[in-house]
Amino acid sequence: MILIPTVATERASAKFVFTHFNTDNGEGIHSSFYIFVLGLLMSQYSLAGYDVSAHLVEETKKADQSGPIGIITSVGLAVVTGWIYLVAITFAATDIPYLLDTSNDAGGYAIAEIFYLAFKNRYGTGVGGIICLGLVAGAAYLCGLSAVTSNSRMAYAFSRDGAMPFPSVWYRVNKQEVPVNAVWLSVAVGFCMALPSLGSQVAFQAMVSIATIALYIAYVTPIVFRVTLGRKSFVPGPFNLGKYSLLVGWVSILWVIVIAVLFCLPVAYPITKDTLNYAPVAVGGVLVLCLSSWVISARFWFHGPKTTVIVNV
Numbered sequence: 001m002i003l004i005p006t007v008a009t010e011r012a013s014a015k016f017v018f019t020h021f022n023t024d025n026g027e028g029i030h031s032s033f034y035i036f037v038l039g040l041l042m043s044q045y046s047l048a049g050y051d052v053s054a055h056l057v058e059e060t061k062k063a064d065q066s067g068p069i070g071i072i073t074s075v076g077l078a079v080v081t082g083w084i085y086l087v088a089i090t091f092a093a094t095d096i097p098y099l100l101d102t103s104n105d106a107g108g109y110a111i112a113e114i115f116y117l118a119f120k121n122r123y124g125t126g127v128g129g130i131i132c133l134g135l136v137a138g139a140a141y142l143c144g145l146s147a148v149t150s151n152s153r154m155a156y157a158f159s160r161d162g163a164m165p166f167p168s169v170w171y172r173v174n175k176q177e178v179p180v181n182a183v184w185l186s187v188a189v190g191f192c193m194a195l196p197s198l199g200s201q202v203a204f205q206a207m208v209s210i211a212t213i214a215l216y217i218a219y220v221t222p223i224v225f226r227v228t229l230g231r232k233s234f235v236p237g238p239f240n241l242g243k244y245s246l247l248v249g250w251v252s253i254l255w256v257i258v259i260a261v262l263f264c265l266p267v268a269y270p271i272t273k274d275t276l277n278y279a280p281v282a283v284g285g286v287l288v289l290c291l292s293s294w295v296i297s298a299r300f301w302f303h304g305p306k307t308t309v310i311v312n313v
Contacts, residue, residue, distance in 0.1 A: 004088055004092045004115060005091040005092045005118075007118045007119060008122070009118075010094045011091050011094070012090065012091050012092070017087060021035045022096050025096075027267065027269065028268055029269060037262050037265070040259065040262060041209060041262070041263050042208070044216075044263075045208050045212045047078050047082075050070075050071045050078075051219065052146050052149060053067050053070030053071045054067055055149070055157075056150075059177075064239065065238055065239050068237075089114060092118055093114055105117075105120075105126070111133075112129075114129075115129035115130070116129040117129070144190070147186075148183060148186045149183075151182075151186035151189075152182040152183040152185070153179070155170050155179070155182040155186060156170060156171060156179040157305070158170075159182065162302070163302055193207060200274070210279050210283055212259070213279060213283050214286065216259060217256065217260065219256070220252060220256040223252050223253060226245075227249040227250055263279060264279050264280040264283075265277060
């Protein structure tokens with residue numbers, strides 16, 4: 001993370017790193033506050049995924065403690081390492097218009113160009129930058145594995161409860177007790193969803209917005225019931241926030257409401273069919289389908305998760 005600014009022959013000032021807003025961005029957005037708001041999307045997206053611990057607790061020991069600890073640890077590590085990484089990269093970004101220029105060596109991909117230029121200007125070749133970019137790609141691949149793992153376990157759980165089409169197919173596990181069919185289903189769906197982003201930056205932004213909004217709506221739903229309907233009946237586990245649980249719960253709810261609105265905002269102006277943020281349409285469509293399915297059919301036959309563990313009291 002500190003290699004790139006160390007190798008770079010030119011580095012931005014601390015004032016530039018911590019106070020500059022790229023208002024000359026070619027996207028028609030010149031408000032510093034609006035740029036800050038849009039920047040929250042990627043940072044919030046990078047913090048998503050900590051729910052993997054929750055989906056894998058059935059495969060761990062002392063799940064009631066290891067699950068929450070895993071969530072807190074992943075968020076803490078992501079915050080620290082992510083902040084250091086972003087600061088290091090920003091110190092090496094001295095000419096933003098050139099980094100975004102599609103005629104540069106990386107075709108306008110700023111991060112790749114930063115890596116490439118840092119080594120090329122120092123050593124006359126950008127091979128080192130390509131290797132560093134490969135490390136980033138490897139990290140992204142591991143994030144993808146985490147997402148596939150999480151999605152496959154959710155598909156497995158929904159199938160176990162009879163809430164997915166062809167549940168016997170996705171509920172099947174191999175000798176290692178891995179839901180292989182659910183894993184490949186997650187891979188196929190993820191691959192298809194990523195295809196539109198290859199031809200459109202707006203499509204990529206919308207996909208990230210959809211994923212982030214949907215994830216955090218899913219995260220906050222049990223919190224809403226915890227601080228409202230279940231406020232008196234909720235039985236805390238061995239790992240809990242004690243007297244601060246309600247406060248943290250309400251803060252979480254308010255934050256999700258805020259980001260859900262922010263991430264539906266346009267990411268480029270003027271607004272056209274090519275720059276429109278389709279996240280509200282997509283998220284709204286999914287919510288309508290889910291609610292319609294529940295009202296029309298699922299409420300008559302779906303009775304919640306099936307109990308697979310017998311607890312002796």
